[in-house]
Amino acid sequence: MSAAHDDHHHGPAKGISRWLFTTNHKDIGSLYLWFSFAMFLLGGTFAMVIRAELFQPGLQLVDPNFFNQMTTMHGLIMVFGAVMPAFVGLANWMIPMMIGAPDMALPRMNNWSFWILPFAFAMLSSTLLMESGAPNFGWTFYAPLSTTYAPSSVTFFIFAVHIMGASSIMGAINIIATVLNMRAPGMTLMKMPLFVWTWLITAYLLIAVMPVLAGVVTMMLFDIHFGTSFFNAAGGGDPVLFQHVFWFFGHPEVYIMILPAFGVVSAIIPTFARKRLFGYDSMVYATASIAFLSFIVWAHHMFTVGMPIAGELFFMYATMLIAVPTGVKVFNWVATMFRGSMTFETPMLFAIAFVVLFTMGGFTGLMLAITPADFQYHDTYFVVAHFHYVLVPGAVFSIMAAAYYWLPKWTGYMYDERLGKLHFWLSFIGVNVLFFPQHFLGLAGMPRRIPDYALQFADFNWISSIGGFLFGASQLILLFVVIKCIKGGKKATDQVWEGAQGLEWTVASPAPYHTFATPPDPKLIHDQ
């Protein structure tokens, strides 16, 4: 038992210092995942406040200013606190095990990039308790509402964003260094699992755009405190410049949240279809194409700012192009399932729901790209429905799929399949009852970010709220399943899933504290 022997000498420290000082990729991965789940519940609570206020016309629970704080904080916490750290957590846990590396390339920086996050979010959340109230200008914080007209807590928001950005950049550097330098002999780039590929590309996106976000919030800081006028028209500045800079970050950011999801789903579908991924090479190229296109479509968020027609046309055509590589991905997943031998454990259910519902979000994305039609959709609930379809049953479902898929490897026990399926079905029904009616609301003319609405929107709003409460409550099942699985259950085999391929399934379950201290046998590395 050499593994047990290693554990004895190199096992985790005891108590709280294990977590504070850890440089182990598995520990840091767990920290990221738990942190992300906590933020998911916090941001979800804000969403429940929003849906409760919108349950009926009229103001019942909160005043409009607090409502705006809720929409802002919900967006910021979910994007930067829930989805992004969850994917970094999965990357930490899985990338070294997938490429046969002993750990991440820069373990101390790994510790640092996690541990600054709780401070960033404590600072951001503390604004809710401040006299001026939390930021209330939407997660897109358009100037001058977020500068000249902002509550004084905006400065804390700016510093929190800086810290989150630093964390993301360090995480991205670490992933690139790990993937490029620490692959086991025989693990060529084109043999890497797609999850590694999608994360490698995502990491480059992060390094490219997080400094842009830092730049835009710094310009805000200067406008607010140091008398500059970047975005202040009265001082010769340009409020539209804010939107260009913000969305130059913001659009790649959207793909930062979805590319690793593609990687997860590309791992799960072949496993449960017991069939190789149909077109590995084209999946890699499609991911790279999407990443490239993400840099030249940002102004499709700004079709109504009054750009010249040449600009409108360019951004319309470029945006429509994204449908091609995205289509390649969806067709590949379906072709993988076609004539497979499928079983439907919880990860597969979430992955299938991802393919269907993400594609629906893709369809509405294509509709939104059509500029004249966008004039009607823009800033309505149609947009809200669109991006929630790609983010919730898209990114979030893929994270849940990943959690169920790798939980047995992480804990050494099988999770409760019946509860997992219950969680899936309640989430699936809840998410659709929540977001599908919002398409109708938007088409009928309901603007987004309003605390109260005209009477013709009442019916779909209460339906949507019911779906929201169901979806929100169902997530507690996930918490229960995970804790139950950590505590015990049926012992997991090393292979865990009959059709699973890849190096992570060659190590013991639970994965020992240190894996691949010596590189794996190259014969274990297969073509993708």
Next chain:
Amino acid sequence: MLPKAKLWLALTIAALTSMLSTSLQAAWDLNMPQGVTQISRETYDLHMQILWWCVAIGVVVFGVMLWSIINHRKSKGAVPATFHESTKVEIVWTVIPFIILILMAIPATRVLTEAYDASESELDIQITGYQWRWEYRYLRDDMNEEEVSFFSNMSTSREEINNQLPKQETYLLDVDNPLVIPINKKVRFLLTSNDVIHAWWVPDFAVKKDAIPGFINEMWTIVEEPGVYRGQCAELCGIDHGFMPIVVHALPQDEYDAWYAGQQEQAAAARAAANNTITMDDALAQGEEIYNRTCVACHQAGGTGLAPAFPALAGSSVVTGDLTDNIDLILNGVPGTAMAAYNRMLSPVELASIVTYIRNSFGNSTGDLVQPADVNALLQEAQ
């Protein structure tokens, strides 16, 4: 099928269709309105075209997927195939979507080019967004003519919003002074903002554009049917973003001309009224009405304010302090805060009334009665 069963089937279908059609007309609006302009109908057609493409692609892709899920499952003894990678298939599913995209891009480009041509307008109206109201100013050719310009505030009462009164049918979608335009005329809107970014949107015209401080955006419409058209601000602009509706009355040319002449007369009368004196009772009554329309969102009923951004008026040092400073603050606003400059939003009579009202309400009892002439003097001094 048995005749009886057939009858039941027919009845059920009839009941379902009637339910569906009535509910579709009422609160269950499912789709984009076709609207009342050529651009809005073309936009609707584009929307339906891309929607049907998506439905068709969805049916094929999800159909194959569902068929696989039903038939290719392990429990049915399915054995996995080993096929893998096919350049031919990959090319097909890259090229077909590309062709569909080109088919969509052509009409979209055409409609966009049309919508962007704001030339040769017959009437120009400047729209300015404020937190949280719209100002409409009719541009004149002859500067000696009386100018028509006014503010448009939501007229839904706070009692309705706070569930103290039943909500009317046009809840949150009614204003005191609607925009009035003639039908069948090309009306060009010049759009800007006084503070933060707003967006002016009327779905029935398929017109939506951002009102941005420091920029003037243009858009246009030709409304074909007389009627009342409603919309809302579409860009988050602060607390009362949800409460700045847009109402447009489209009138036949002769009715529009009569309305416009009436507005010019009113403007002339308002200027004359600035020299009248008002009584305490009139000032308090009008002041209260203005307060509930214009001030209450921030300063709240009872003048309690919303600390710390929106100061209380009850017992405020400004409101109980020097009168001229108080009038000056309301005329010019407080830069860097949500307190706007009201020198143009309200007439001298209204300004005199609101100052009188706040200085004699919420427990404030200065006893000051401000006259329009006092306000006018300060306004002229500023000029």
